[in-house]
Amino acid sequence: GNSVTQMEGPVTLSEEAFLTINCTYTATGYPSLFWYVQYPGEGLQLLLKATKADDKGSNKGFEATYRKETTSFHLEKGSVQVSDSAVYFCALKVASGNTPLVFGKGTRLSVIA
Amino acid sequence: EPEVTQTPSHQVTQMGQEVILRCVPISNHLYFYWYRQILGQKVEFLVSFYNNEISEKSEIFDDQFSVERPDGSNFTLKIRSTKLEDSAMYFCASGRGELSYEQYFGPGTRLTVT
Numbered sequence: 257g258n259s260v261t262q263m264e265g266p267v268t269l270s271e272e273a274f275l276t277i278n279c280t281y282t283a284t285g286y287p288s289l290f291w292y293v294q295y296p297g298e299g300l301q302l303l304l305k306a307t308k309a310d311d312k313g314s315n316k317g318f319e320a321t322y323r324k325e326t327t328s329f330h331l332e333k334g335s336v337q338v339s340d341s342a343v344y345f346c347a348l349k350v351a352s353g354n355t356p357l358v359f360g361k362g363t364r365l366s367v368i369a
Numbered sequence: 370e371p372e373v374t375q376t377p378s379h380q381v382t383q384m385g386q387e388v389i390l391r392c393v394p395i396s397n398h399l400y401f402y403w404y405r406q407i408l409g410q411k412v413e414f415l416v417s418f419y420n421n422e423i424s425e426k427s428e429i430f431d432d433q434f435s436v437e438r439p440d441g442s443n444f445t446l447k448i449r450s451t452k453l454e455d456s457a458m459y460f461c462a463s464g465r466g467e468l469s470y471e472q473y474f475g476p477g478t479r480l481t482v483t
Contacts, residue, residue, distance in 0.1 A: 298476060299460060299474050299475055301474070302462060302472075305470070305471065307470065345411070347412075349472075355417075355425065356402060356404075356414035356416070356417055356425065356456075357404075357412075357414065357472055359413075361410070361462040362411055
């Protein structure tokens with residue numbers, strides 16, 4: 257089956273620290289990979305995506321590279337801000353029609369000033 | 370920028386009551402989804418809907434659940450007889466089609482069953 261494994265949180269960092277949130281996946285077929293972010297009290301927002309191997313998704317200073325050989329899609333940011341405090345979800349979608357997203361459990365990030 | 374909207378933002382209901390959660394997907398999207406997130410847990414798929422019928426459903430989506438697209442804009446999730454364990458945040462999502470894998474999520478409806 258399809259599944260996503262994320263590093264357990266919570267993650268607490270000081271402002272301007274480097275962030276890595278690990279994500280690995282198992283999929284039947286060739287998935288597209290996503291990172292969604294959920295700010296406190298809000299819904300899910302697409303942060304970035306990659307649809308094929310070696311693609312790098314990027315947005316708002318966040319990056320993730322689709323690594324087929326290690327089945328990973330780790331999220332990174334060089335310098336986090338307090339406003340990045342949120343829950344981050346890694347997800348996959350197998351490219352076969354109207355299939356659902358499969359989410360990881362989410363990683364809560366707290367950034368302190 | 371168009372967005373998915375959901376109403377109400379918070380619904381409180383008594384166990385055994387019926388609830389209807391409403392969603393207005395983005396207008397040119399063809400695929401519609403419901404997910405739920407029990408507090409502190411991961412987001413779980415419930416059901417997908419395309420061409421006026423269910424495409425796929427999870428084991429969570431039992432006979433107590435139903436979905437409908439009653440007109441050209443609304444997409445609803447009905448829970449016939451709510452249970453305490455139905456308390457969760459329910460997210461509606463929509464997508465353009467098979468070649469575009471992105472799903473756009475609404476802000477969610479928090480359902481509290483007492």
